[in-house]
Amino acid sequence: MSAGARVLVISGPMGAGKTTLAQGLVERHGALRVSTRELLLARLGGRGGDRRSLQEAGAALDRETDGRWVADSVKEFLGRQDGPPRLLIVDSVRVASQVEALRKALGSRVMHVHLSAPEQELEARYNQRRSHAVSDPERASFDEARADTTERGVEGLANAADLVLNTQRHPPEAVRIQTACLLGLYGRDVERLVDVLVGGQYGSEGKGQIASFLAPEYSVLVRVGGPNAGHRVYEEEVPYTFHQLPSGTRAAPRARVVLGPGATLSLTALHQEIADCRLEPGRLFIDSQALVIESSDVTFEEGSLRNQIASTARGVGAATARKVLRTAAHPPVRLAKDLEELKPFLAPTREVLEDTYARGGRILVEGTQGAGLSLHHGDYPYVTSRDTTASGCLAEAGIAPGRVRKTLLVCRTYPIRVQNPDGGNGTSGPMVGELSWEEIARRSGLPLDELLKQERTSTTNRQRRVSEFDWVLLRKAALLNAPTDVVLSFVDYLAASNRSARRFAQLTPEAHRLIEGIERAAQAPVSLLSTGWGSRYILDRRVW
Incomplete structure (x- = not known):
């Protein structure tokens, strides 16, 4: 990656607005997004499964590599690009060791944003998405999805994040702007241009x-x-x-x-x-x-x-x-x-x-x-x-x-x-x-x-x-x-x-x-x- 490129790592519980933030940065700032779900599927040779199966497979890889598999996959992904992106978004990380490995591999270019919302709001968003998930009618309930050990511990990533935002209090555009400011996408000072x-x-x-x-x-x-x-x-x-x-x-x-x-x-x-x-x-x-x-x-x-x-x-x-x-x-x-x-x-x-x-x-x-x-x-x-x-x-x-x-x-x-x-x-x-x-x-x-x-x-x-x-x-x-x-x-x-x-x-x-x-x-x-x-x-x- 070039010295000027930035890497944004997003974390947060399901329904917190991680994908919405990533899409907003792609559309507005020309960022390149890579999902850890896609990286995981590539590691598994394209063998998919339901949400629970992927959660278990990811957890196993975290134990085997101490979370390094995300950083390794991101570096491999970048190596396949024609040129380094201005901004790469990793959507999303789930355990602290993944963030630590990314920071070690990519240095100070990595910025970490954690999104959250009250439990009641997360459940309402999850259920709304579930009702529209025609392709997955048997999708797990909110309580079942939250029962996953890694999912329960994801809020702990807020302690090490560079920016923590409550997406119930901050609408999507406000979340995007604050994240863009953190990344310096608007410049670091007011130049006379x-x-x-x-x-x-x-x-x-x-x-x-x-x-x-x-x-x-x-x-x-x-x-x-x-x-x-x-x-x-x-x-x-x-x-x-x-x-x-x-x-x-x-x-x-x-x-x-x-x-x-x-x-x-x-x-x-x-x-x-x-x-x-x-x-x-x-x-x-x-x-x-x-x-x-x-x-x-x-x-x-x-x-x-x-x-x-x-x-x-x-x-x-x-x-x-x-x-x-x-x-x-x-x-x-x-x-x-x-x-x-x-x-x-x-x-x-x-x-x-x-x-x-x-x-x-x-x-x-x-x-x-x-x-x-x-x-x-x-x-x-x-x-x-x-x-x-x-x-x-x-x-x-x-x-x-x-x-x-x-x-x-x-x-x-x-x-x-x-x-x-x-x-x-x-x-x-x-x-x-x-x-x-x-x-x-x-x-x-x-x-x-x-x-x-x-x-x-x-x-x-x-x-x-x-x-x-x-x-x-x-x-x-x-x-x-x-x-x-x-x-x-x-x-x-x-x-x-x-x-x-x-x-x-x-x-x-x-x-x-x-x-x-x-x-x-x-x-x-x-x-x-x-x-x-x-x-x-x-x-x-x-x-x-």
């Missing part, structure tokens, strides 16, 4: 491309928000826009992909992206609490919010409002767990994260929109339907702040906001120092037709508005998010020559001055810069 990527302005800061660039460094990619945000990723110059899945889904094919309990789902967009990215159950995990957008949500927003505040009208806000109304919502709320088509992908986000924490895996949380659009901190009512800060993203994903290692704040050299459906610029929200794309083209030397083509929203294909860099908004975003790092995108909009830069020193003096100012205002280094479309235009200055 989570990095959060959020926008610092009004969205469209280029988060998708940065998330795709970073994704191969992570074990799990988490996307929060909903389909009202499109994250465009350039793959060999051909863009793909993610509305539901994390932007690194294609760039990191081995990473697990998670849509957390705060996610809002457009089934059409979700199924299309699942097909495009060829995701299968076991790689994509959708929390059962994720909210489903109904067609009536989209209709409602198209009839009001689109013209009033330039909403993308994807139904996210209306669906979220219904979720808040709970049982008073009309139409009734549907969650991911209510859809048969999503069941192959359903898994509690917390379990995926717990497994990742325990293995020391890195997690990237990808936020949507930007700090200036936060429902609580933006220019209400010209905001989105959720809190877009790092704290809000963590809450949607179900991640504690103490897990965060890095917070990356993405900002553009020239912030943008969405244009009105009618071409006006008043109702999508205020901007400081608004400019024209003609002025950006004049300053940068980039072709105007290229800017007009590229600067259309990923979700609604509207022309974007643009403004001078907003230092007040940057300071506000820094206060709300406390970034450890800043990502500056669209550096080529300062000067077209920046697009050919492959080193920081090759950027223009204007770019250097802007970066210095951002680092002072945000109190964080500018660790990543993008100078064009695609990952090859990203300058990586990180020291982590």
Whole structure:
């Protein structure tokens, strides 16, 4: 066995819940279970018998080997496996000498859990199982089974156990969790394994491309928000826009992909992206609490919010409002767990994260929109339907702040906001120092037709508005998010020559001055810069 493998030995009287615990650890933690009954049958050459016969045969082997036959059988069993399991469960031992032999053979990797319950409870459980034992109608009564000498003495194993649990007081899930904690399956401390990527302005800061660039460094990619945000990723110059899945889904094919309990789902967009990215159950995990957008949500927003505040009208806000109304919502709320088509992908986000924490895996949380659009901190009512800060993203994903290692704040050299459906610029929200794309083209030397083509929203294909860099908004975003790092995108909009830069020193003096100012205002280094479309235009200055 490998040095990191654990061996759990379970003991307890019949009916105490030993098999239930073992099955729970197999299903939840991928443990490998071996039953001493199977080991005994193998020793007997496959010759079976009733419970009493097996009890007598086991007792005889214990006397002959001083309990070593279990340890020897376990070692032989492990020798037949392709590789050592993360956790092996021995279900179950019946005498102290068996435990002692296992500890001697396998050392400190062995942990012993003893389960028990009051006699009356054990009898009730035994009789319930007996009534369902169609294959064994002549099964012994409870009193007859308990009359066995070894069975009567099994409670004595509690004295040497590392953990003793009364399964009448502790339900099966509580027993599993306490056992998993004893084994260190959740990790021994709270490591900072989570990095959060959020926008610092009004969205469209280029988060998708940065998330795709970073994704191969992570074990799990988490996307929060909903389909009202499109994250465009350039793959060999051909863009793909993610509305539901994390932007690194294609760039990191081995990473697990998670849509957390705060996610809002457009089934059409979700199924299309699942097909495009060829995701299968076991790689994509959708929390059962994720909210489903109904067609009536989209209709409602198209009839009001689109013209009033330039909403993308994807139904996210209306669906979220219904979720808040709970049982008073009309139409009734549907969650991911209510859809048969999503069941192959359903898994509690917390379990995926717990497994990742325990293995020391890195997690990237990808936020949507930007700090200036936060429902609580933006220019209400010209905001989105959720809190877009790092704290809000963590809450949607179900991640504690103490897990965060890095917070990356993405900002553009020239912030943008969405244009009105009618071409006006008043109702999508205020901007400081608004400019024209003609002025950006004049300053940068980039072709105007290229800017007009590229600067259309990923979700609604509207022309974007643009403004001078907003230092007040940057300071506000820094206060709300406390970034450890800043990502500056669209550096080529300062000067077209920046697009050919492959080193920081090759950027223009204007770019250097802007970066210095951002680092002072945000109190964080500018660790990543993008100078064009695609990952090859990203300058990586990180020291982590």
